[in-house]
Amino acid sequence: MSSTGMTKRNIGLVLAYIGTRYHGLQMNAGFKTVEGEIFKALNAAEAISDSNYGDRHKIKWSSCSRTDKGVHAAALVCSTKLLIPTEEDRGIVNLGSLSQSRIDRWNTFLPDDIRIFKGVRLGKNQRAKSMCSAREYEYLVPATALQGKTVEELQRILHKFEGTHRFHNFCGRLSTKAKPNNKRKRANSSEEDEEDEEDEELELEGGDESSVSKERPPNASPSAHGLASAHSSGPERAEAAPGPEGGGAAQPFYGQGLREQTRKASTLEEWQWEVSQDARLTSQKYVRTLFGVVVSPEPIAIPIEGDSAQPPLSVFVVRLTAHSFAMHQIRKIMSLSLAVLAGHVPEWVVDVALNSNFLIHMPLAPSEALCLVNVSFWDDRVEEYRMEFGSETAQVMHAFKVERIYPHIAKRITAVPDDPKRPLPPFDEFWRRYANYRFPDESGWELLRTEFDRYKELKERVKEEMSRQPPPKPDSSWKKDLPQGLMTAICVKFRTLPGPHTAWIKTVLVKALYDGKIETPEEFKSKPEYLQVFLDYLDTNKLSPLDYDIPNRQPPAALSSS
Numbered sequence: 001m002s003s004t005g006m007t008k009r010n011i012g013l014v015l016a017y018i019g020t021r022y023h024g025l026q027m028n029a030g031f032k033t034v035e036g037e038i039f040k041a042l043n044a045a046e047a048i049s050d051s052n053y054g055d056r057h058k059i060k061w062s063s064c065s066r067t068d069k070g071v072h073a074a075a076l077v078c079s080t081k082l083l084i085p086t087e088e089d090r091g092i093v094n095l096g097s098l099s100q101s102r103i104d105r106w107n108t109f110l111p112d113d114i115r116i117f118k119g120v121r122l123g124k125n126q127r128a129k130s131m132c133s134a135r136e137y138e139y140l141v142p143a144t145a146l147q148g149k150t151v152e153e154l155q156r157i158l159h160k161f162e163g164t165h166r167f168h169n170f171c172g173r174l175s176t177k178a179k180p181n182n183k184r185k186r187a188n189s190s191e192e193d194e195e196d197e198e199d200e201e202l203e204l205e206g207g208d209e210s211s212v213s214k215e216r217p218p219n220a221s222p223s224a225h226g227l228a229s230a231h232s233s234g235p236e237r238a239e240a241a242p243g244p245e246g247g248g249a250a251q252p253f254y255g256q257g258l259r260e261q262t263r264k265a266s267t268l269e270e271w272q273w274e275v276s277q278d279a280r281l282t283s284q285k286y287v288r289t290l291f292g293v294v295v296s297p298e299p300i301a302i303p304i305e306g307d308s309a310q311p312p313l314s315v316f317v318v319r320l321t322a323h324s325f326a327m328h329q330i331r332k333i334m335s336l337s338l339a340v341l342a343g344h345v346p347e348w349v350v351d352v353a354l355n356s357n358f359l360i361h362m363p364l365a366p367s368e369a370l371c372l373v374n375v376s377f378w379d380d381r382v383e384e385y386r387m388e389f390g391s392e393t394a395q396v397m398h399a400f401k402v403e404r405i406y407p408h409i410a411k412r413i414t415a416v417p418d419d420p421k422r423p424l425p426p427f428d429e430f431w432r433r434y435a436n437y438r439f440p441d442e443s444g445w446e447l448l449r450t451e452f453d454r455y456k457e458l459k460e461r462v463k464e465e466m467s468r469q470p471p472p473k474p475d476s477s478w479k480k481d482l483p484q485g486l487m488t489a490i491c492v493k494f495r496t497l498p499g500p501h502t503a504w505i506k507t508v509l510v511k512a513l514y515d516g517k518i519e520t521p522e523e524f525k526s527k528p529e530y531l532q533v534f535l536d537y538l539d540t541n542k543l544s545p546l547d548y549d550i551p552n553r554q555p556p557a558a559l560s561s562s
Contacts, residue, residue, distance in 0.1 A: 335365040
């Protein structure tokens with residue numbers, strides 16, 4: 001293919017796909033993937049040269065999220081260097097996006113279950129992954145999966161996952177290797193090379209059930225668990241400092257958080273319940289913040305693809321929002337929540353899984369019901385979106401989700417899979433697996449509860465010991481206009497994404513701080529206490545970022561001049 005009369009531009013492709021026929025988004029040798037189909041289409045359309053075809057690095061390919069086998073996407077952005085006719089490129093410079101005729105032409109080379117909706121011109125070094133600030137997924141739960149319980153009960157359980165937690169019980173195995181210090185780049189490397197090293201941070205949902213059983217066995221009674229040898233050997237034990245006289249807690253080192261101090265102190269204890277691997281308890285890759293997990297209050301009726309004679313499927317829509325998700329995180333959250341709802345697992349086990357170092361096993365919820373529905377490119381530093389879809393594109397993407405993806409999901413979760421190893425529809429198979437799962441018996445759960453109480457007591461001892469340390473001096477990072485982490489806390493509190501509405505709240509708080517309406521103590525024990533001062537001010541004055549007129553980007557009239 002000749003590139004004469006062509007100009008190479010960095011383009012953000014806004015696309016959607018039905019993931020059933022593909023082995024995930026990312027190129028994978030020997031498997032049919034979404035990226036593979038897009039590369040073939042763009043090469044056939046002469047947007048990728050033959051010499052660059054199939055090489056993600058040469059075309060600077062970057063995706064804002066990454067889904068695995070069987071998972072769908074109604075809104076996904078990939079950035080890449082593409083060849084554009086020079087004459088048309090002049091229009092891109094003026095309009096900022098590719099012509100619809102160009103998009104329509106590319107779509108003629110794509111299969112019907114992959115659609116490109118828009119092409120946006122990006123800056124030379126902009127990459128979809130690094131620009132993306134938040135992802136939203138939907139998980140469709142058939143009304144029958146609630147096992148006769150109410151949606152309010154499911155919502156109460158799911159709210160426990162909101163906020164910042166170490167999701168070591170809810171993630172697949174993530175790479176915990178330290179990133180190389182690439183101040184001087186390797187030969188033939190690119191910015192995308194560095195991004196690939198962090199691919200595990202992207203959403204990687206779906207995959208074969210067998211991948212879980214290979215990683216670890218299911219729960220069993222304590223006698224079958226091999227739990228007597230706890231977490232008290234190896235380098236971690238040597239690392240922990242001796243505890244104070246009469247206590248089991250390691251001597252706290254000021255500057256490390258309560259979670260890390262408790263982990264170190266726990267290595268001096270003998271536990272009767274299995275503890276997670278050190279890598280899962282120390283790597284920050286397992287720490288995630290969920291801004292919100294919200295269930296639709298009423299079920300929606302979805303027609304089943306290709307079967308108008310069958311009544312629509314009644315489902316509840318669970319929307320999960322975060323900066324990023326880890327492998328299997330959503331499916332394990334849904335698995336444990338539904339198991340608690342059905343009575344297979346006590347509800348307090350959710351607190352154990354989120355707030356202790358103990359290992360809780362669970363099967364994966366079906367991948368067929370999961371869909372990426374929104375991504376955000378808000379840049380909080382400059383308080384503006386680095387990329388926006390536009391209302392027309394958003395409407396087309398929503399239509400694709402409702403008219404194509406939803407009916408397809410309804411078909412997939414009601415039909416018997418074409419797989420002899422899985423003879424039942426996905427959710428029936430899911431409940432069959434739970435019924436046969438080797439969960440602890442009553443005495444086993446009681447043992448876990450006793451050990452969790454011990455863990456909480458240890459945490460309180462560590463907290464008390466840390467409180468005896470001299471209070472930290474408010475340094476520059478604490479005494480900026482607003483405390484670090486405040487905007488994340490606001491997003492969690494109001495279950496919203498960062499955007500112009502949170503920027504407005506930030507402006508309101510800064511003004512209140514400088515006007516003396518917010519009193520900041522000279523001494524405080526922890527950053528969370530300092531942060532809480534600002535959250536209390538919002539509650540006292542009944543301020544919410546949700547009061548902001550997001551479409552028109554206008555503050556409430558009553559507060560616009562305050």
